[in-house]
Each structure stands twice: as structure tokens, then as C-alpha cells.
Amino acid sequence: MSSMIEFSHVTKKLSNSCILEDINFLVNEGDIFGYLGPNGAGKTMSIRILMGLLSPNKGNVYINNKSADKLESRKKVGFCLDEDGLYWDLTAKENMEFFDRVYNIYIDRESRIKKLLNLVNLEDTGKKKVGEFSRGMKKRLALARALINSPELLVLDEPTTGLDPEGQVLIKDIIRSISKTTTIFFSSHNLTEVEEVCNRVSIINKKLLYCGYVKDNKESPIKLSVSIENSPKKIYLSLINKFGIKDYQIDKDILSINLKSTIYQDEIIKDIFDKKLKLIEVVKETSELKNKYFEIVREEVNE
């Protein structure tokens, strides 16, 4: 398996303070790689180096074995940075067209854009300017835009921040569906989300603290508490029957489900939305990654 991203002894200093210290890890082709760390850990700085916006003081970053600061290394990279990077004065279609013009030829432009807008449920925005979009719509459009060049590598910096549960599920579904052909580098604060989506993870706090697989964690049992406004018991029971859930409890309006893995969790939430029910709360009690994260970060602080 060849490496898609390589951080090789990367050190970045800004006015004598060390932002990144000897960061060293590989992201393999086909990985959904979670990049975790507390605020100020250097995640955004790493992504800026990866996108060629900053140069490391020491070491180098490689994309597909080419140095990340070389323009050709980024031709097959899709990205959705911390800010959406969308033009508010343009429509969704025009924003897509701008990036399509950067990467692609004229042929099939219309259908390419239409397909991606359909994918993120923004096909009906017409002449509405992006400035009038909600935050969730902007995030979805930014993701569609990132996919315009059929990327081999997709870099996502906190793609679900500020999204409602429906939007989060949609984005995670898209990430899963494209992961068959695309390597994904995924920075997030949300440990549960990273655990659900990623197969490998690294934790940084200025230096690399951990890098490994999360696959075992994905199979860990989780507790999902779903509370639905004005929901009769039979709706809960239909959900339970549909997904064959055996371990559950209904107390007043709250349905508590113990799932053996996270596989059905998004589908259950999707089903609630499909039934046009109002979801009040989803509480997930998890997880090994969360425990591991806090253990590692606390250990590092104590040192």
C-alpha cells in the first residue's frame, strides 16, 4: 500500500515559538484518517502546510510522493478548509463552476455540477446567492466543491462543525461513500465522529502523541439515547423492529438503545428524519477513543 500523505519530521516555528515539533506520520492510500488535537495543537497549521500555504522550518510534507509545495502535487487534491471559502456574491452553481474551471475542461461541466449539487441536496437553490445560505448549506456546498476534481485525496478541516444532525449524517454518508476511491484526511474536534468515520487516527499537541488504527474501537458497543417530541410508543417500537434492536429501554419519552457497533446509528437517525419526526436529543455514550484521547493528552500535559 503506497502512502498518500507523508509528514516527515515537520517542524514549524513562528516568531520563536514552536507550533509543530518533529511531526512524523503516514496516511496510506484508501485511509480515512482522523487528525485530532486540542485547540491550538497545530491541526490547522498542519493542514496549511499540507495545502502549500505555509512552509515548514524543518522536514517536508509529501502528497503522493511529491513535495506538497509543488503545484502539481495538489491537482488531484480536494479541500474544504476551516472556513468554507465560498463566494457570497455568487450562486451555488457559479461557485461550483469557478472551481470546475480551475480543474476541469468544459465538456460535461453542467452535468458534473448538477450531480454534485444533487449529492449534497442543493440542486434547488437556483439564483439564490451563497451569502443567503444557512451555515449548513454552505458546509454542504463546500464539500461538493471539494469533490469537483474527483480528488485522490480529500482534506477536510472540521467539516461538520455547526451542522444540524441531519447535515452531519449527510456529510458522514458522503465521506463514507467516496472513501472507496479517495483517501480522506479529516481534522475534527468531535471524537465520536472521528471514531465513526475513520479507520486510522493521529493525535497531536504540537508534537505527535499517537498514531494508530481505530478499527477495534468502531466495533465497541455504544449507548444511543433518542428522544422524540410527542412520539407515541409505537414509533419507537417500529424503529426497534426495523433494525432488530434487542437491547433497549423506553422510559417516558426517551428511547435508550444499546448498539453493539456504530453501524446502524446513522441509519436510525436518518429513519427518524424520513418519518418527519422532530429529534430532540441524541446522546452517545462512548468510547474507547475518547478515553484514549484524554489519557494521552493528560499524560502529555503532566509531562
Place this chain on the structure above:
Amino acid sequence: MNKVISAVIWKEYSILNHRLKSIVISTAFTLMFLVSVGCIRIFFSIKTTDNPKLIIENMMLYIAITSGYMLLVSLLRFWQEKSQKTIETLLSLPTNIQSILVSKCIVPIFFCLLFTVVELIIVHIIFILIFDIAFLSIKAFVCNIIVILILDLPFAIVNGFTMWCMNITYSKMMQVFCSLFYVGLLFMFITFANLQFYSILRVILICGAVLWCIATLCLCLMKKEKVVLNLQD
């Protein structure tokens, strides 16, 4: 042409196209003001000169250059890339920062050229109606085009550099400094209404040479890292 450059030009064109109505209205008001100033100036100078055509021609050029300068400043959209937080995405595109900067200047300059030529035609008609001297000033058209081609691009480059790479204080100071070279030639129209064509051309070339030197230096100093780190200010 590089795909990124042509895409940026298309994007700038689309954004300005959405704002076309407000641009036309504000330009019309600017034109009304400048034509009034021009008329007053001509009324005062025309009695003391034996060459009224020269004064009218210079006032036409004064109106076109001033209006073009104001239009260019309002059309350049470097700050918006920072305020709408699109700059990191723009700079992440696979091309160098110098190409992005220059391609962002092309559409505003083209709009300036187009608008000022139309304005000069309108001003011709107004002056013919008011002063009853009918002529077509090729000099005004030629000088205006030279000013736009020689001064607008370096001015826009310096403007972009200051907006993206400098903190707000130095950015404003640099812009004032460059504006002086741009509008410096306007002062001579106010001071000497009977300037000859070659004198005007000489001043344009001197101001242009200074601006081009500064713009070249700015392009050499421009780096993506500088822009990104300046975002944290």
C-alpha cells in the same frame, strides 16, 4: 492561458456582473459631480484663453482619469477575499500567488477602460451642448487609455499587496503613497488647464515608471505564507 488564471478572471467577472447595477449608478453620480467641477473650471478659464478647445480637452481627460481612478478603487476586491474568508481557499489553488493577484486585477481594469470610454463620449456630448464647441478629442481618448494601461495595473498590484500582506496601518499608508502617484497627475490639470499633450504624456510616464517599480518589488516580495500569517492580525 493557465486554467486557474482564466477561472479567477471568470469569477471576478461574475461577481462584478452581479454588482453591475450599483456600479453604473455610483459611476453616474460620480460623473455628474465631476462634470459640474469641469464646467465650473472651464467657465473660469475660457474667458482668459485664446485656445478654449485645449482647456475643454484637458477637462475631459481630468474627468475620465478621476472617475477611472475612483471606479478602479471600488472594483478591486482584495479586501473582500479576507473579509469573506475565501483567501486561503483561493491561495490553495494550484498556481502561484503572483498569477492570482494579477488575474484579479484584469476584470476591474477592463471595466474601467470600458466605463471611462463611455463616459468620455457622454462628456463630449454634454460639453458640446453647454459650450457650443463641436469637436472630437482623440487626445482625451488616447491619454485615458494610456493612463489605464500604464497606471492601473501597477496601482492594482500594489493595492493587492498592501491588502493581503501588510497590516492595516502600513496598508493604508502605502495606498496613500501610491494614490499620490496616481492622482498626482490630476493636480496638474487643476493647476494648469492649458497643458499640452506631450507634457501630460511625460507626467503619465514618470508616474507610471515609479508605480511599476513599486509593483515589481511587491510582486517579488509576495508569498502565500506572508498572506496566511497576516490573516491572524
